[in-house]
Amino acid sequence: MTEIDDADRSALKAAGLRVTEQRLAVLRALDGSPHASSDEVHARVVEVLPRTALQAVYVVLAALTGAGLVRRIEPAGSPARYEKRLGDNHHHVVCTVCGSVSDVDCVVGHAPCLTPSNDAGYVVQTAEVTFWGLCPRCAAGDDEAVDETADALADEPEVVVAR
Ligand SMILES: [Zn+2]
Numbered sequence: 001m002t003e004i005d006d007a008d009r010s011a012l013k014a015a016g017l018r019v020t021e022q023r024l025a026v027l028r029a030l031d032g033s034p035h036a037s038s039d040e041v042h043a044r045v046v047e048v049l050p051r052t053a054l055q056a057v058y059v060v061l062a063a064l065t066g067a068g069l070v071r072r073i074e075p076a077g078s079p080a081r082y083e084k085r086l087g088d089n090h091h092h093v094v095c096t097v098c099g100s101v102s103d104v105d106c107v108v109g110h111a112p113c114l115t116p117s118n119d120a121g122y123v124v125q126t127a128e129v130t131f132w133g134l135c136p137r138c139a140a141g142d143d144e145a146v147d148e149t150a151d152a153l154a155d156e157p158e159v160v161v162a163r
């Protein structure tokens with residue numbers, strides 16, 4: 001058993017979730033592939049648990065997201081993506097051409113990092129910031145990268161997962 005497994009086990013227990021092989025496999029998949037879509041997580045999970053259905057991965061991701069162990073991000077026009085990096089109020093930069101996602105540290109260092117000019121009486125806790133632009137590959141005009149990812153995105157099934 002690796003140290004990562006130990007940390008994941010403790011995190012599951014602390015969140016009141018039963019430790020299962022599937023949940024550990026999903027958390028491990030997100031370690032190796034941050035901002036993965038549910039399909040990408042599934043592809044990694046079946047490497048270790050070959051009989052895992054995509055539906056089971058949706059259920060696990062929903063449970064982990066609900067327990068606050070995983071963050072779900074949903075850039076406009078992109079399938080939902082999942083990551084383990086939590087609690088640091090970081091933001092994302094998304095490529096408008098190929099849809100790749102990278103982390104960007106919080107602009108200010110604490111939440112909320114934007115102050116609305118009028119909060120309408122709400123107590124504002126966070127601001128969700130998505131930066132849009134061209135990733136280095138697309139900016140360099142690497143057409144092959146674009147084609148590959150466009151194909152991958154076209155294969156993405158339309159699935160609604162409860163938050
Ligand atoms: Zn790109």
Ligand SMILES: [Zn+2]
Binds near residue numbers: 034035083085091092
């Ligand atoms: Zn991130």
